[in-house]
Amino acid sequence: METTGLTIHEMRDLLDTGKISAAELTGSFLRRIHELDTRINAFIRVTKEQAEEAARRADRRIREGNSTLLTGIPLALKDIFVTEGIETTCASNILKGFVPPYDGTVVRRLREQDAVFLGKLNMDEFAMGSSNENSAFGPVRNPWDETRVSGGSSGGSAAAVAACMAAGSLGTDTGGSIRQPASHCGVVGLKPTYGRVSRYGVIAYASSLDQVGPLARDVEDCSLLLQAVAGYDPHDSTSVSLPVPDYRGSLKNGVKGMRIGCPKEYFIDGLDADVIASIRTALDRYRHLGAEIVDITLPHTDYAVACYYVIATAEASSNLARYDGIRFGQRIDDGGGLIEMYRNTRARGFGAEVKRRIMLGTFALSSGYYDAYYLKAQKIRTLIREDFAAAFDQVDAVLTPVAPTPAFLLGEKMDDPLQMYLSDIFTIPVNLAGTCAISLPCGFSAEGLPIGMQLIGKPFAEETILRAAWAFEQEAGIRKGPPL
């Protein structure tokens, strides 16, 4: 493997010392995408010309000595980020042909650094899914085993990084959509605290849960990407105006004396034996590194999935109302009048899972059911948040599995939405609590599939979990690429 297998911080050194140009680096990635992506299907659209142009700009800036952390680094974006002048579809037929007239805040911040965008990444349609099989552009295949799913909804973001088709990527996480595919593809993925990163220009699935985050090859890269996108944005009322700490600067401070909680509710029936073994090993490593492992309880964990599928679908049913064929995207008009046009556009424009969730959410908000579903779910959400608050009185971080099993087979759960929904059982509570969590590789299954662990931090304590993750990564030394 050539330069495409390097980490961002390694590339930074090569670029700044003139050992490689951004144009060369970008060229290598574009070639690798060309060679591999017919198999993986991580990209919906490769923006070759824009990438080459951005690389030239980056090279000028590097020559002038004005480079910043991500200048000239080839990245890729989940197709949920609106990008000015570049078609943005959210992997849905209904948005085909939609070319946004503006950049979202996160995209703008990366452009300001002259980062290079290689293209738009595949995902589950409107971020609804856990396997990346709900895409109008076909499923993403797992680079470790192409018969298996990449995970979702940021499947393209995880697979592209795992297969070295991008140095790093951005995804979004509503119920585990960064962490679960990161785990299945053997990369590092971070879901920041709600409000840490602006959602402006990120196509909404469930507004009170959606959060932007990075996927990268190692923890340090993850910290660099978070650094670039985090911070208050006046365009997003829910973004928080807390100062952004120097994430990379505190990575190496170690975990001596750190208290790490292990919640008994996460060791459920059906949890894969290899996953259990990997998590036990990880706990041992932390003990060895000087951390203290504490048994904790998160008593309302059982209700999280049900609670999530009420709140997320309720918000989605409203967020997706704007796809009506009137102003942008696809319009299917057979001349039958307005209502028929709405009906046809939405019936044919949305995929099955999106329609299922819109119907669920519409039902949950309906008169006569609102109290029993939406309001009840909000109450449970409060209890789950209180679970975490109580746990964080005792510990600095919580360690759990990311998913009950390693990557499952393509098609395995497509006929069983409930089984599919349960694959996010360990990640969903974090979104409901609004706090932060990182997913990083901690072992392999007997079949050689990557297994991830999740470190959950206090709200706005991304620094703590990044530090804990970095310490583990150094100690475990299990970083390796898929057999491509």
Place this chain on the structure above:
Amino acid sequence: MTSRYEAVIGLEVHTQLTTSTKIFCGCSTAFGAPPNSHTCPVCLGLPGALPVLNRTVVEYAIRAGLATRCTIAPRSIFARKNYFYPDLPKGYQISQFELPICTGGHMEIETTAGGRKTIGITRIHMEEDAGKLIHPGEGSRFSHVDLNRAGTPLLEIVSEPDMRSSDEAVAYLRKLHQTVVYLGICDGNLEEGSFRCDANVSVRLRGAEKLGTRAELKNINSFRFVKQAIEYEIERQIDLIESGGAVVQETRLFDSASGVTRSMRGKEEAHDYRYFPDPDLVPVIVSEEWIQSVRGTLPELPDAKIERFASDLGLSRQDAEVLAADRALADYFEACAAAHNNPKGCANWVMGEVIRVLNESGQTIASCPLPPENLAGMVKRIDDGTISGKIAKTVFLEMWKSGKKADRIIEEKGLRQVTDSGAIEKVVDEIIAANPEQAAQYRSGKEKVFGFFVGQVMKASKGKANPQAVNDILKQKLAQD
């Protein structure tokens, strides 16, 4: 038959706020721009766009709440009202539902019988307006959407069902209109839709406790139509009940051309709006300090002004009401009375000539070419006897046209009134001598001819003779003989 029944009326008023930018984005709210030119990703409802609340809208809502004696909520919530319509870009309207910013206020109106009545205000909430559909008409399958208005801030002001007649409803509506215009939060333009009214109307047997089934009347865009629509609806409901039918809860559209209300059933009926808190917006927090600072900027409201004009300035209640009806008119009057301490005299000129000439020339008080100080200068000259009231009308029109001050016009045109009794006596003598027949009539008791003599003397003096002096001298001279 009508007297057996009693109408119960509540009004929902949408007032468009006069903020320069929209409620959730920085686009202009100016009226009349080319279609879709005042739009951005936020008010177009583009994927990924998010709303950010315009604080001025909150301030205006607080003003409205304080003026109507509402409680201002320290924490209120925006909610989404979900429905599909092409003029609604997001497929939902951002409004307030469970926790509006203002609740529990009231306003006093005057009833036709001359009494006063308190009308409760249930709530005031903030929301965004929708866009407009433009229908090109026959031959086109398509309608066009103009989203310039989408996102314009509105306050919805909901009254209690406290009104019992169309007259009370109109009185309340006029009072509310006057209040929001006074507060400077709404331009009050009914034609452009800045002030729109829906009415909930039901009837019940007089003395009954229970409310009848109500109909909601929409699309009433003038005070006259409110009266018409409500009266039609009351009669319709009574007829229905009397003939053994029952009122159905429904939305009815008022057709101003025919003066009737028509059911909208099957169209916008039976909506489940699926309200829920908007997760894109944080709760609106209003501190006590904010409320106090807004209170400090509230203008004097009509009721207080009327009271002050009557008790401090000695105007009749009726005059005070005419002047206070319009904030700009009241300000004009006050500036005038401040420049010359004769409020009654100033008021008469403002309510008389000023309004008359404004109406004739199609102008408003805001664009009045005559500065109030100049008007005061003229009233002063009437009061000190320099000119007569009659000559003053000439001076007034000249001031209006030329922009010159009264004193200059009086001098230039030689309009100073003659008060010198010698000069007046001379004219009187001449007039009596020239009209012996009329003089004889007067002396024989036909006092009506006195007016003839006054007219002749004034004419001979070109209106400049002091009328009082003319009266006195004429009486005296005619009595001699």
